[in-house]
Amino acid sequence: MSEIRANLKNWIARNRYSALAQYLGAALAVWVALSCWTLSAALHRHLFVLLLAAVLFTARFLGFGPAVFCSLVSTACLDFFAVPPYFTFRIGTSADLERLTAFLAISMFAASMARQKTLAELRADRTTREMAAIVEYSSDAIYSSRPDGTITSWNRAAEQLYGYTAEEAVGLPVARLAPPERLDEVERNHALLNGGGHVASYQTERMRKDGTRCPILLTVSSLRNARGKIVGTSAIARDLSAEKQSEDAMRRSEKLATAGRLAASIAHEINNPLEAVVNLLYLARHDSSHAAEYLAQAEQEVGRVARLAQQTLGFVRDASAPGSMDPAAIMDEVLQLYSGKLVGRQIRVTRRYRSGCEIAGYSGELRQLLANLMVNAVDAMADGGSLQVRVATGRDWSNGREGVRITVADNGSGIPRDELRQIFEPFYTTKKDSGTGLGLWVSRGIVQKHGGSIRVRSRADGRATGRATGTVFFIFLPQQQEISRVA
Ligand SMILES: Nc1ncnc2c1ncn2[C@@H]1O[C@H](COP(=O)(O)OP(=O)(O)OP(=O)(O)O)[C@@H](O)[C@H]1O
Ligand SMILES: [Mg+2]
Incomplete structure (x- = not known):
């Protein structure tokens, strides 16, 4: 039945622009109604209903114009066949006129209602088809699943991203797409969405059919039926592989450019003391009375070159694999290393550590980072002062990631506002x-390599305003980090 209806609809849709066909169709509907009325004894007393049905049919499938035409023809037929005097268009009584007028009004009203319904259906149908085409040809993978997690739809981009065809994917559990360590993430999302909650878009990783991983931006939301009941979830996955690759390439080229600049600067920085050494050695050779003095100066210059080399090596950094490290223990080691200097300068040290701060990273580099900050703080407190160090678990200030926060605060000379940058x-x-001048630059590189962030707050104009001066460095190192592969 529905097939016949669909075929009829298609046929009518194909001929919908042929006005003649539509009006002929309306006349045909009236003719069918009259034939039924003439041929069937059972329908003999129901011409009114049969003609109304013809009007409704015309309105539903042929348009409002043919329906009006059908209403007028039906009214005329009713007058001709069913209103006395029969087989003329004359109307005998005012009651008959009222009946005919009522039929015309009802059929026109029914025609317009039926037509509106058809138009609404056509509009909804078109919107559905358009939406389906948008989903199908979207460059993002779009798929849906039932509340139990079984995949129910799968577009072309999903086929390309995950490697499963629609036939293969439909019916699979959506958890099949998650790498083993992210299965609880899928369960969490489903529980949240099935409970009416909301999940914000986030970057994650999924697994292709061949087992390779792909970075994606995932947006998941719940699907509801007309009554608002949750009937499943939909997912939009944007492939970030290309973006990640170009990000990596960019980072690599930035690193190369930085390394190039660094090499040029180092050459320049080393050249000055080397020139001085050459001159001093020349002088020492030709003026033996002051040779010791010249050699001492040369020694100082060589020491400067050695410091430069040491800091530069810090830039090259630890190439071994990252391990688990305890920033509080490393902080203690560094404080121990500089204890002589701290005592000598009469610097009071306050430590506040919270336990359980272990993170993955390069302990040698963290040691260097903390030593740089410590030496700077000591340098800033020439007349003694107070150094406060803190290590605690916490979140990143900007994006809320979990990790460790390290604070190194001194009440030394501070850094003028215009120099902070x-x-x-x-x-x-x-x-x-x-x-x-390489200490903080190297330190920032180490923090960035660990995926963290470093901030500074300082006040230097205290003497003028009578307020305390000092500097605080805040460092955040994430718990789960993707340590930059490009060292
Ligand atoms: N805690 C601090 N208090 C005051 N000024 C500071 C502090 N930390 C850094 N600075 C300022 O920042 C500048 C840059 O520091 P950075 O550690 O990069 O180089 P440096 O200490 O001058 O030399 P080195 O490379 O030997 O460490 C310092 O010269 C100093 O002026
Ligand atoms: Mg320094």
Whole structure:
């Protein structure tokens, strides 16, 4: 039955622009109604109903114009065949006129209602088809699943991203797409969405049919039926592989550019003391009375080159695999290393550690980072002061990731506001002969390599305003980190 209806609909749809066919169809409907009325004794007393049915049919399938035409023809037929005097168009009584007018009004009203319903259906049908085409040809993988997690639909982009055809994917559990360590993530999402909750878009990883991983941006939401009941979930997965590759390439080229700049700067920085050494050696050779003095100066210059080399090596960094490390224990080691200096400068140290701060990373590099901050703090407190160090678990200030927060605070001279922006630049130093200006630059590189962040807050104008001066460095190192592969 539905096939016949669909065929009829198709036929009518194909001929819908042929007005003649539509009006002929309306006349045909009236003719069929009249034939039924004439041929069937059972329907003999129901011409009114038969003609109304013809009007409704015309309105439903042929359009409002043919329906009006059908209403008028039906009214005329009713007058001709069913209103006395029969077989003329004359109307005998005012009651008959009222009946005919009522038929015309009802059929016109029914025609317009039926037509509106058809139009609404056509619109809904078109919207559904358009939406289906958008989903099918979207460049993002779009798929849906039942509340129990069984996949129910799968578009072309999903086929390309995951490697399963629609036939293979439909019926599979959606958890099949998650790598083993992310199965609980899928369960969490499903539980949340089935309970009416919301999941914000996030970056994650899924597994292709061949077992390879793909980074994606995942948006999941619940699907509801007309009554608002949750009937499943939908997922939109954007493939981030290309983006990640270009990000990596960009990071690599940035690193190369930085390394190039660094090499040029180092060559320049080393050249000055080397020139001085050459001159001093020349002088020592030709002026033996001051040779010891010249050699001492040359020694100082060579020491400067050695410091530069040491900091630069810090940039090259630890190439071994990252391991588990306890930042609090490393902080203690560094404090121990500089204890002589701290006591000598009368610097009071306050430590506040919270246990359970272990993270993955390069302990040698963290040691260097903390040592750089410590030496800077000591340098800033020439007349003694207080150094506060804190290590605690916490979240990143900007994106809420879990990890470890390290704070190194001193009440030393502070950094003037206009210099704050430069302190992380290579070779920026206010310590003329003793500093290379690489300490904070290297430190920031180490933090970035560990996927963390470093911030500084400082006040230097305290003496003028009477307020305390000092500097605080805040470091965040994430718990789960993807350590930059490009060292
Ligand atoms: N805790 C601090 N208090 C005051 N100024 C600081 C502090 N930390 C850094 N600075 C300023 O930032 C500058 C850059 O520091 P950075 O550690 O990069 O180089 P440096 O200490 O001068 O030399 P080195 O490479 O030997 O460490 C310092 O010269 C200093 O002016
Ligand atoms: Mg320094």
